[in-house]
Amino acid sequence: MATERLGEFELIDAITAGLPTSPAIVLGPGDDSAVFRVEGDAAISTDAIVEGVHFRRDWSGPHDVGRKVVAAAVADLEAMGARPVTLVIAMSVPPELDQAWVLECAKGIRDECATIGIVLAGGDMTRSKEIMLTATVVGDFGGRAPVTRAGARPGDVVAVIGRLGMAAAGLAVLGRGFRSPRAVVLAFRVPEPPYGQGIVAAESGATSMIDVSDGLLADLGHIAKASGVGIDLDSSKLEVSEPQKTVAAAIGGGDPLSYILAGGDDHALVATFPSARVPEGWTVIGKVTDQGAGTVLVDSAPWTGPTGYQHFSR
Amino acid sequence: MATERLGEFELIDAITAGLPTSPAIVLGPGDDSAVFRVEGDAAISTDAIVEGVHFRRDWSGPHDVGRKVVAAAVADLEAMGARPVTLVIAMSVPPELDQAWVLECAKGIRDECATIGIVLAGGDMTRSKEIMLTATVVGDFGGRAPVTRAGARPGDVVAVIGRLGMAAAGLAVLGRGFRSPRAVVLAFRVPEPPYGQGIVAAESGATSMIDVSDGLLADLGHIAKASGVGIDLDSSKLEVSEPQKTVAAAIGGGDPLSYILAGGDDHALVATFPSARVPEGWTVIGKVTDQGAGTVLVDSAPWTGPTGYQHFSR
Numbered sequence: 054m055a056t057e058r059l060g061e062f063e064l065i066d067a068i069t070a071g072l073p074t075s076p077a078i079v080l081g082p083g084d085d086s087a088v089f090r091v092e093g094d095a096a097i098s099t100d101a102i103v104e105g106v107h108f109r110r111d112w113s114g115p116h117d118v119g120r121k122v123v124a125a126a127v128a129d130l131e132a133m134g135a136r137p138v139t140l141v142i143a144m145s146v147p148p149e150l151d152q153a154w155v156l157e158c159a160k161g162i163r164d165e166c167a168t169i170g171i172v173l174a175g176g177d178m179t180r181s182k183e184i185m186l187t188a189t190v191v192g193d194f195g196g197r198a199p200v201t202r203a204g205a206r207p208g209d210v211v212a213v214i215g216r217l218g219m220a221a222a223g224l225a226v227l228g229r230g231f232r233s234p235r236a237v238v239l240a241f242r243v244p245e246p247p248y249g250q251g252i253v254a255a256e257s258g259a260t261s262m263i264d265v266s267d268g269l270l271a272d273l274g275h276i277a278k279a280s281g282v283g284i285d286l287d288s289s290k291l292e293v294s295e296p297q298k299t300v301a302a303a304i305g306g307g308d309p310l311s312y313i314l315a316g317g318d319d320h321a322l323v324a325t326f327p328s329a330r331v332p333e334g335w336t337v338i339g340k341v342t343d344q345g346a347g348t349v350l351v352d353s354a355p356w357t358g359p360t361g362y363q364h365f366s367r
Numbered sequence: 368m369a370t371e372r373l374g375e376f377e378l379i380d381a382i383t384a385g386l387p388t389s390p391a392i393v394l395g396p397g398d399d400s401a402v403f404r405v406e407g408d409a410a411i412s413t414d415a416i417v418e419g420v421h422f423r424r425d426w427s428g429p430h431d432v433g434r435k436v437v438a439a440a441v442a443d444l445e446a447m448g449a450r451p452v453t454l455v456i457a458m459s460v461p462p463e464l465d466q467a468w469v470l471e472c473a474k475g476i477r478d479e480c481a482t483i484g485i486v487l488a489g490g491d492m493t494r495s496k497e498i499m500l501t502a503t504v505v506g507d508f509g510g511r512a513p514v515t516r517a518g519a520r521p522g523d524v525v526a527v528i529g530r531l532g533m534a535a536a537g538l539a540v541l542g543r544g545f546r547s548p549r550a551v552v553l554a555f556r557v558p559e560p561p562y563g564q565g566i567v568a569a570e571s572g573a574t575s576m577i578d579v580s581d582g583l584l585a586d587l588g589h590i591a592k593a594s595g596v597g598i599d600l601d602s603s604k605l606e607v608s609e610p611q612k613t614v615a616a617a618i619g620g621g622d623p624l625s626y627i628l629a630g631g632d633d634h635a636l637v638a639t640f641p642s643a644r645v646p647e648g649w650t651v652i653g654k655v656t657d658q659g660a661g662t663v664l665v666d667s668a669p670w671t672g673p674t675g676y677q678h679f680s681r
Contacts, residue, residue, distance in 0.1 A: 079408050084515050085446035086410035094393050096400035099503055101457040103495045132399035143415040143501045181417045183496050187457045189503035201398050
């Protein structure tokens, strides 16, 4: 079958054809702006992913990349306890890029949106030398207050839901030219934030919340700083998975707990709760203290391993 | 004075320090999402600008670039008749870029926001090889209906407000290594959309509207297509400025009307109105017809010069 190269507008038409809609979308793609409807206050967050920084084309397929940009952006809404409503995407690609890559990436965007129940309302497409995608997401709170980073109180417990350190383990193996264990490679390619759990946490009375994008210690550090509290993690509650142990052993005996504590990009949710209010499915991993405001300890001592995830292009 | 290189978080702090706020901003930068408030339905639009496609660092300063990305995005709200409320910016820059460039660009963003009365609520910063900025803007309608591209009716008049073809003339001289006439060079560097006039048009009963980003003929073509009407422009109403005449004469005798008809990036507003309802300050330049749905004529004939603005990097 002959493949004709599409013009910019045809490509956008191909991407937006048959987009699902929702009562929240008053006007979808095709005009100067989209028009949407929220209930009460709205949350907004923007996230860019760049080829060579957040993904590599030889490590991730276009469908993975499309899913990833949506997942990473929506995780920021989850972390406020917001309900995802709509998003817009700016896509910058080299003119010589195979259009099949663009269309498959757009399919990844749409598939991840469908999983979440968020509706793509519009976008922008431009040329660039490297592939870059920016997702801006909007959500609402249905009358609840947003859960910020600033509300943790001494006596609260710290609880987490979602994968930790899987993407970092995946990056470690990909960086050494391997493609297995498959679970960690897939985790690096596409994060799976615990969609819906941000609202569950908010309704359960979470006092603070963040998604783990930079690493558990780094992101809990943001909560500790914003809340003016200390946090003490119990390493016995941090479960290292078999694939993580395999990776740590294979690449030189590193402590697999490093992936859990310092690995980012999985977009787990970590929150603080009054101890009686931890929702089902969340794992208590530590406590909030009045000692050492702004600091995060592991088993009551400073962590001496790596802290904070570095993207692979450093 | 020694200049220390700032870390990512310090740079973000420097950019967001002392940001103005507004009653519409419930929670500004610094958490996973910002939180804002709109009245009724909301408009959203996203716009990316890329070094080498939309600007060159030797042609535009960082302050110009910051202003430009905000102006281009907000023009899309104006074109719906929306009131700009808030925006978020994703900024991708090479790690080796002088941080003074980033800070001055951020100042341009903030200055343009102040001019408009829109409040920056958050952003994202990442590395990239080329500079890219994506602005996503949100506005509301205060109970009015959005003005789309689809409402033009035969018998309406076509009217415009704002600069036409000035950026294109500026691009023409910069592309030949000149820096004057200054008016067109400045116009290329920073568009000056007619802020506030989108609401004026909406309140006056505009039946359709668009901002001129691709060129007057191309953008009116979008209205003609979406509305299923013809448009006939009266070239005697399209005023060619002295600098445009100078540029056209200097670079080989081109018809300066080409800049007006095909030049983009000025973000003028063009709208259709019932003839008695054209607001003060707008210039009637043509009429809506029931002939040749989807087509735009000039003096009742097809335009044979260039149509549609090409960015300089093609």
